Amino acid sequence: MLTRLEKLRQALSDNGLDGFLVTNLTNCRYLSGFTGSTGWLLITKSLAGIAVDSRYVEQAKRECPEFVLMPIKGNFPDWFFELATGSGAVKWGIEPSDISMSAYQQMTDRIARDRLSLQLISTSNMVESIRAAKEPVEIDKMTQAAQLTERAFEHALSVVRPGMTERQLAWEIEKFLRENGSDPVPFEVIAASGPNTAMPHGRPTERVIGTGEPILLDFGARVAGYCSDFTRTICLGEPDATLLKIHTTVLGAQLTALTTVEAGMNGEQADQLARTVIATGGYGDAFGHGLGHGVGLDVHESPRLGARSTDILRQGMTFTIEPGIYIPGWGGVRIEDTVVMEDRHVRPLTTARKALRV
Amino acid sequence: MLTRLEKLRQALSDNGLDGFLVTNLTNCRYLSGFTGSTGWLLITKSLAGIAVDSRYVEQAKRECPEFVLMPIKGNFPDWFFELATGSGAVKWGIEPSDISMSAYQQMTDRIARDRLSLQLISTSNMVESIRAAKEPVEIDKMTQAAQLTERAFEHALSVVRPGMTERQLAWEIEKFLRENGSDPVPFEVIAASGPNTAMPHGRPTERVIGTGEPILLDFGARVAGYCSDFTRTICLGEPDATLLKIHTTVLGAQLTALTTVEAGMNGEQADQLARTVIATGGYGDAFGHGLGHGVGLDVHESPRLGARSTDILRQGMTFTIEPGIYIPGWGGVRIEDTVVMEDRHVRPLTTARKALRV
Numbered sequence: 001m002l003t004r005l006e007k008l009r010q011a012l013s014d015n016g017l018d019g020f021l022v023t024n025l026t027n028c029r030y031l032s033g034f035t036g037s038t039g040w041l042l043i044t045k046s047l048a049g050i051a052v053d054s055r056y057v058e059q060a061k062r063e064c065p066e067f068v069l070m071p072i073k074g075n076f077p078d079w080f081f082e083l084a085t086g087s088g089a090v091k092w093g094i095e096p097s098d099i100s101m102s103a104y105q106q107m108t109d110r111i112a113r114d115r116l117s118l119q120l121i122s123t124s125n126m127v128e129s130i131r132a133a134k135e136p137v138e139i140d141k142m143t144q145a146a147q148l149t150e151r152a153f154e155h156a157l158s159v160v161r162p163g164m165t166e167r168q169l170a171w172e173i174e175k176f177l178r179e180n181g182s183d184p185v186p187f188e189v190i191a192a193s194g195p196n197t198a199m200p201h202g203r204p205t206e207r208v209i210g211t212g213e214p215i216l217l218d219f220g221a222r223v224a225g226y227c228s229d230f231t232r233t234i235c236l237g238e239p240d241a242t243l244l245k246i247h248t249t250v251l252g253a254q255l256t257a258l259t260t261v262e263a264g265m266n267g268e269q270a271d272q273l274a275r276t277v278i279a280t281g282g283y284g285d286a287f288g289h290g291l292g293h294g295v296g297l298d299v300h301e302s303p304r305l306g307a308r309s310t311d312i313l314r315q316g317m318t319f320t321i322e323p324g325i326y327i328p329g330w331g332g333v334r335i336e337d338t339v340v341m342e343d344r345h346v347r348p349l350t351t352a353r354k355a356l357r358v
Numbered sequence: 359m360l361t362r363l364e365k366l367r368q369a370l371s372d373n374g375l376d377g378f379l380v381t382n383l384t385n386c387r388y389l390s391g392f393t394g395s396t397g398w399l400l401i402t403k404s405l406a407g408i409a410v411d412s413r414y415v416e417q418a419k420r421e422c423p424e425f426v427l428m429p430i431k432g433n434f435p436d437w438f439f440e441l442a443t444g445s446g447a448v449k450w451g452i453e454p455s456d457i458s459m460s461a462y463q464q465m466t467d468r469i470a471r472d473r474l475s476l477q478l479i480s481t482s483n484m485v486e487s488i489r490a491a492k493e494p495v496e497i498d499k500m501t502q503a504a505q506l507t508e509r510a511f512e513h514a515l516s517v518v519r520p521g522m523t524e525r526q527l528a529w530e531i532e533k534f535l536r537e538n539g540s541d542p543v544p545f546e547v548i549a550a551s552g553p554n555t556a557m558p559h560g561r562p563t564e565r566v567i568g569t570g571e572p573i574l575l576d577f578g579a580r581v582a583g584y585c586s587d588f589t590r591t592i593c594l595g596e597p598d599a600t601l602l603k604i605h606t607t608v609l610g611a612q613l614t615a616l617t618t619v620e621a622g623m624n625g626e627q628a629d630q631l632a633r634t635v636i637a638t639g640g641y642g643d644a645f646g647h648g649l650g651h652g653v654g655l656d657v658h659e660s661p662r663l664g665a666r667s668t669d670i671l672r673q674g675m676t677f678t679i680e681p682g683i684y685i686p687g688w689g690g691v692r693i694e695d696t697v698v699m700e701d702r703h704v705r706p707l708t709t710a711r712k713a714l715r716v
Contacts, residue, residue: 054684058557058560100454100457100458100459104459122463199413199414199417201395203393289411328415
């Protein structure tokens with residue numbers, strides 16, 4: 001099996017590039033192991049270097065033993081052009097969705113001013129597409145994160161009761177995750193109740209949780225850098241007919257997607273499988289977001305499952321399947337698992353109960 | 359007093375702009391109150407609009423009652439040009455340090471393709487410079503965050519003991535912050551010990567804390583969106599002569615800066631006041647980062663205090679003063695307070711004990 005760096009060098013060669021500047025921090029971590037918050041990689045056929053300022057020199061030495069340490073000082077274009085020129089590479093790939101317009105302008109201004117022979121070439125998903133298909137060691141870490149997430153859900157079920165606030169419940173979940181092996185969680189725990197569940201990404205409030213209403217829990221763990229992403233919608237006491245119908249519709253859509261999404265489909269086709277079920281149930285306009293997104297070192301990464309996504313779902317990819325229905329003023333329901341694409345079908349990393357009543 | 363929006367409109371007029379596209383999420387929150395993770399503001403002389411996709415429509419309605427809600431769908435350039443053209447504004451300021459090179463290229467491609475009369479104009483710190491000088495209501499929130507941070511430090515002093523790991527101590531601090539009123543903390547708590555303190559931004563490890571060695575604690579709270587940032591270096595048991603000398607030098611540099619930084623200085627001049635003390639102590643090469651940075655809705659914002667910073671320190675600005683000395687292999691010491699610039703001098707928002715021995 002090719003190493004990550006070998007795969008990237010293959011992609012550079014395929015794209016006629018001599019060098020590649022990694023500005024995206026997650027890509028930097030993926031390739032080098034560096035976990036700091038400021039650092040760049042310079043990759044050529046013969047060089048794998050990490051450029052960090054004095055705050056991160058010690059950390060880079062420890063975390064990236066296979067990379068040449070390049071201590072830097074001062075402004076980005078200054079040190080970059082010195083290092084890039086020194087490396088001998090001329091055609092440098094850059095990451096245009098990560099690099100800011102002002103940084104890019106500083107770079108092109110410098111090239112013009114100093115009449116450098118160096119070229120900057122826009123690329124797309126060079127590292128992201130390698131990252132999307134996970135190695136077994138990555139699936140192991142994601143499985144650990146998923147299992148911890150399920151334990152936190154069981155914990156939430158054991159403590160949730162009418163009278164708690166959303167914030168209290170969210171904190172119970174986060175504390176459990178952190179005290180049982182999670183690094184800082186990949187996104188703020190969502191614990192929404194009643195009408196607040198109509199906001200797919202609402203932050204927990206002081207609202208008191210009641211009976212007979214939707215309670216939406218959306219959270220994930222992070223283990224050795226890898227994320228999980230998980231949602232369940234529950235109800236304390238008796239749900240009314242509307243909540244029952246909406247929950248059943250979402251569950252039907254989710255189970256349909258889990259059983260019918262196949263390798264080789266693109267993101268739009270996968271999305272359509274669940275969307276059809278929701279539209280048939282009469283809630284076509286109430287499923288406003290896409291079916292899912294890749295999960296890995298980032299909680300949102302390639303591939304994307306949704307309208308107009310041409311991303312092909314391939315073996316080893318890990319992504320969410322999370323249809324939802326949201327009715328402003330009333331509330332919403334979402335059910336989400338993180339899955340891995342195996343030979344042909346997806347296998348959910350989380351299988352916790354999906355029943356509405358608790 | 360002018361409102362934030364009035365100040366921005368004044369700046370637009372001063373820069374000959376008809377419209378302004380806010381892509382930076384913190385700027386978006388500052389101007390509109392929106393706390394979601396995806397949203398844009400479109401500001402003209404007569405319009406203050408917030409553009410959000412379906413996930414955030416309900417949230418924007420609640421949080422931004424004074425803004426026109428613009429529900430959007432699809433790709434960024436598509437909806438932006440439709441809204442921008444509809445507004446009648448032609449010269450649009452954009453935020454080049456926030457907008458990605460690929461988004462900018464999509465926008466300019468579209469302007470060329472459709473022969474739009476619209477112009478995109480790079481701006482610099484339009485909203486950031488307004489944000490830098492805090493209103494009294496903002497200082498109140500930062501004071502609350504600072505006071506909570508000091509209580510968490512007292513808690514840390516009451517629980518720290520030889521035999522704990524860095525991770526355990528970091529979690530004790532974070533748990534205290536969260537259970538006593540902090541929103542998710544603005545950055546991962548740093549609890550480093552022994553040689554790990556040589557990494558200014560090291561993440562907590564499983565290393566067991568011992569006696570006679572530096573223990574560096576760097577953390578902050580977030581209250582109503584506003585951050586604090588605070589560092590102390592302590593020692594359990596007897597420090598050796600090196601640790602004593604380094605701690606005394608850093609403390610001298612910090613106290614010097616606290617008493618001599620004045621309104622009207624620029625960031626480089628302020629930095630120099632502390633740097634001279636450290637250089638005189640013989641550790642000039644070991645203070646590798648700048649003296650400080652602005653703090654507010656972001657934990658790193660304008661102004662910057664360090665080499666080559668021309669930012670002028672003005673009334674109402676809140677920033678850190680945090681000199682440090684780091685010796686690879688041995689360890690490091692940093693002492694940091696967040697301060698507010700008043701009439702002429704700075705007033706620390708945190709005053710917790712700075713003694714080395716605990």
